[in-house]
Amino acid sequence: MPELPEVETTCRGIEPHLNNRTISRVTVRDARLRWPIPPELDDWTRDQRVLGVSRRSKYILIQLERGTLIVHLGMSGSLRVLLDDPTPGKHDHVDVELDNGVRLRYNDPRRFGAWLYTEAPLEQHELIAHLGPEPLTDDFSVDYLWAMSRKRKTKIKSFIMDARIVVGVGNIYANEALFLSGIYPHKLAGKITRAECERLVANIKQVLALAINQGGTTLRDFVGGDGKPGYFAQSLNVYGRSGELCRQCGTVIRELRTNNRSTCFCRSVRSGNVLLTLVVLF
Structure with a gap:
């Protein structure tokens, strides 16, 4: 999608x-x-x-x-x-x-x-009225996500993929942002720390901005072309890499299901010190 x-x-x-x-x-x-x-x-x-x-x-x-x-x-x-x-x-x-x-x-x-x-x-409009803030704007801030996540018993991955909380964080980028933030995808949203919240907001913004920039530099010609951005073969950290070795630590990347969606993660990367990894990989 x-x-x-x-x-x-x-x-x-x-x-x-x-x-x-x-x-x-x-x-x-x-x-x-x-x-x-x-x-x-x-x-x-x-x-x-x-x-x-x-x-x-x-x-x-x-x-x-x-x-x-x-x-x-x-x-x-x-x-x-x-x-x-x-x-x-x-x-x-x-x-x-x-x-x-x-x-x-x-x-x-x-x-x-x-x-x-x-x-x-x-x-x-009924399709627009309920939407949360755009992730690349100042409205999506640490203070905002921290306040919205308190006492929430939803898994953090599902939480950031909820368009009523923030729009546009789909499955690929939720996997990547959580990995870069060192957050286990099934941790409850209400249990993330303020420091984890800070990393998560920064990494959501980063993975989306870098993906857009990547699309801008490899965009196929929309005139007479197939109309699809030419950056689907990104070098991702975890998404789609179940069973492969983590680029950070060499541990095998594992997969589980979150609301019937594939969730790939590395149990060893929990430090949150991989914020800039995507700059090299994309």
């Missing part, structure tokens, strides 16, 4: 091609996504100018003159910019055609994504 860095990189990839262009037409070939695409989407958006492209959590927000397109990539969705009009494939469900002939094409084999539209303030 695309995580925050992938979504952020997607926004940066498509924004230069959409900004200040006017939507000529929206073609929906298959409306059966996670939520049905409204049949009025073309009528609602036609002749509106694109004012900007941004991100809130994993939602791509295409701001128009009167409203906002809310796009979610789901588990398998991708966006690409096309300079011509090639024959759409089986999973090319949505085209947004611009006034200069360029089109934004949405591909989604599993159809778990979403294309919605609203003219109400975004912070009031």
Whole structure:
């Protein structure tokens, strides 16, 4: 599933091609996504100018003159910019055609994504209203996470993956941030120390920022490409490395399940003194 860095990189990839262009037409070939695409989407958006492209959590927000397109990539969705009009494939469900002939094409084999539209303030939308702070902003601070975690009996990994607490910390980056912070993933959130909280906030910010920067330097061309950021083969510390040796201590990396998600960790790395490791590995 695309995580925050992938979504952020997607926004940066498509924004230069959409900004200040006017939507000529929206073609929906298959409306059966996670939520049905409204049949009025073309009528609602036609002749509106694109004012900007941004991100809130994993939602791509295409701001128009009167409203906002809310796009979610789901588990398998991708966006690409096309300079011509090639024959759409089986999973090319949505085209947004611009006034200069360029089109934004949405591909989604599993159809778990979403294309919605609203003219109400975004912070009031049902998909946005409950979201916690963005992890790379000052709103996500040590004081905030410390206060939110007190007396919580949730496992710390599940806690930081809860979008009501902080958005965008998906499975990959939760594994990595906890490893770098020297925190056992199943430790209860209410039991982490202030020092652990400080390390965790710093490392969540670091792993996400580095992943975004990595995507920015290896981004495949969104014009005619496959619309997927080109940094999935990252050199990660623990995620996906169950049974391999820890790069810090040589201990075998173990795996357990957290809410049916894979959790990889090293029992020997508990010092929290590996904050800068990712700079070398990415």
